[in-house]
Amino acid sequence: MEQAPGKLDYLNPLKTLPSAFTALKEAVKIKNKSFWERVSIFWDSFKEEMGALNKEKEEVSSEARALIAKENSEVTDIVVDEINYHEQVEDNDQEFFRSNVIEPVLQNLGSDRFTEEQRGYIVDGLKKFKESSEGETPTQITEEQLSPTLAFSLMNLKKLKEQYPNSSDLKNHLDKIIEISANTDYPLEKLVTDRDILLRVLNLEDFSITELWKIRNLGFSLLGKFDLGTEVFKMVDPTLNEEDRESVLSILGKKLFPNTLENVQNAENLKTLYDHLYNTVSGKKGMNTQILAEIITIIDVRDFYLMIDRLLS
Amino acid sequence: MNKELLQSEILKLLNFSSISDPEKAKIRALIEFMPKKNLKSIFKILSKEAKKIKLLNEKKKRIELKYKLMVDKLVNSHISGQQKKP
Numbered sequence: 001m002e003q004a005p006g007k008l009d010y011l012n013p014l015k016t017l018p019s020a021f022t023a024l025k026e027a028v029k030i031k032n033k034s035f036w037e038r039v040s041i042f043w044d045s046f047k048e049e050m051g052a053l054n055k056e057k058e059e060v061s062s063e064a065r066a067l068i069a070k071e072n073s074e075v076t077d078i079v080v081d082e083i084n085y086h087e088q089v090e091d092n093d094q095e096f097f098r099s100n101v102i103e104p105v106l107q108n109l110g111s112d113r114f115t116e117e118q119r120g121y122i123v124d125g126l127k128k129f130k131e132s133s134e135g136e137t138p139t140q141i142t143e144e145q146l147s148p149t150l151a152f153s154l155m156n157l158k159k160l161k162e163q164y165p166n167s168s169d170l171k172n173h174l175d176k177i178i179e180i181s182a183n184t185d186y187p188l189e190k191l192v193t194d195r196d197i198l199l200r201v202l203n204l205e206d207f208s209i210t211e212l213w214k215i216r217n218l219g220f221s222l223l224g225k226f227d228l229g230t231e232v233f234k235m236v237d238p239t240l241n242e243e244d245r246e247s248v249l250s251i252l253g254k255k256l257f258p259n260t261l262e263n264v265q266n267a268e269n270l271k272t273l274y275d276h277l278y279n280t281v282s283g284k285k286g287m288n289t290q291i292l293a294e295i296i297t298i299i300d301v302r303d304f305y306l307m308i309d310r311l312l313s
Numbered sequence: 314m315n316k317e318l319l320q321s322e323i324l325k326l327l328n329f330s331s332i333s334d335p336e337k338a339k340i341r342a343l344i345e346f347m348p349k350k351n352l353k354s355i356f357k358i359l360s361k362e363a364k365k366i367k368l369l370n371e372k373k374k375r376i377e378l379k380y381k382l383m384v385d386k387l388v389n390s391h392i393s394g395q396q397k398k399p
Contacts, residue, residue: 064359119342
C-alpha cells in the first residue's frame with residue numbers, strides 16, 4: 001500500500017500523492033458520489049482552515065507593522081527636531097524635506113547591504129563631513145570610514161536617479177532640497193558646491209599629486225577596490241595632455257562604468273561625466289546642482305550597484 | 314534589560330519579522346539614537362509578533378498533519394474498496 005510522503009505539497013497535493021490522483025479520477029467515474037463528496041468536503045475544509053490561518057497571520061503582521069510605523073515615526077520626529085528650521089518654513093516644505101531627504105536617507109543607512117559595524121563607520125564619517133562643513137578640520141577620515149561612507153552617498157544618489165531619471169527634473173528636485181535646507185542647521189548646498197569640505201575631511205591642501213601622495217594608503221586602498229591602478233592619479237593633474245586624458249578615460253570607463261559604456265551615446269556622456277569630475281576635483285570649475293544632476297543621470301544604475309558593492313567588499 | 318541588550322535583541326527579531334523592509338531599515342538606522350522608551354516598545358511589539366507567529370506556525374503544522382492523515386485515510390479506504398471489487 002502506498003505511504004504518504006513526509007511533506008505534502010499543498011500547491012499540488014495530487015503530485016505529492018499520485019494514488020490520490022488516481023483515487024480522484026476513479027471517484028468521479030463512480031456513480032455513487034460519496035467518495036467525491038468526501039474529497040470535496042476534505043478540500044473545502046482544508047482551504048477554509050488554511051485560509052483562516054493565513055488571515056490570522058496577516059492580522060498579526062499588520063498589527064506589528066502599524067505599531068512599528070508609529071514608533072519609527074516618533075523616533076524620526078527626534079531626527080526632524082535636530083534639523084531645526086531657522087525661519088518660518090511652510091508645513092508642506094517640512095513634509096517634503098521629511099519624505100524626500102530624512103526618510104530615504106534613514107532607509108539607506110539601515111539598508112541590509114551594510115553591517116552594523118559599517119553603519120557605525122558611516123555615522124562617524126558623516127560627523128567628519130558635518131564638522132568640515134562648519135569650517136572645522138576634523139581628524140582625517142579613516143580607511144574603514146571612507147569606503148562605507150562613499151557607498152552610502154552613492155546609495156542616496158542612486159535612489160535620486162531612480163526617482164528622477166530625467167536630468168532637469170532631478171536638478172529641480174535638488175534645488176528644492178537645497179532651498180529648504182538653507183533654513184536648517186544642515187545647509188546642503190555647501191556639500192554640493194564646496195570642495196574644501198572634502199579636502200578638510202581628507203586633511204589635504206588641494207587635490208594635487210603631491211598632496212594626494214600624503215593619503216596614498218587611503219588612495220591605494222580605494223583604488224585597489226576598483227582595480228583602477230595608479231594611472232588614475234593623473235586625473236587630477238592640471239598638466240594632463242590629450243593622450244593621458246584618453247588613457248584615464250578608458251580606465252574609468254572599463255573599470256568604473258562598464259554598463260554606462262554599453263552604447264555610443266553613453267560613451268559620449270562618459271566624456272562629459274569625466275570632464276565634470278576633472279573640473280570639480282582639479283578646482284577648475286565648481287560643482288552645482290545642474291552638473292550633479294547630469295552626473296547622476298549619466299551613470300547607469302547597475303554601475304552604482306557595482307561601485308557600492310566594491311566599496312563594501 | 315539594558316539598552317545594548319535591547320538593541321541586540323531587536324536586531325535579531327528583525328530577521329524574522331514580517332514588517333516591511335523600509336521600516337526594518339529605519340529601525341536599523343535609528344537604533345543607536347533611540348531613547349530606551351522606544352527601544353522597549355519596539356522590542357515588545359517585535360517579540361509579541363514573533364510569539365504569535367510561532368504559535369501560528371505550530372498550528373499550521375498541526376493542520377498539515379491532520380490533513381495528511383486524512384488524505385492517507387481517504388486514499389487507503391478508496392484503494393481497499395477497489396481491491397474488494399471482483
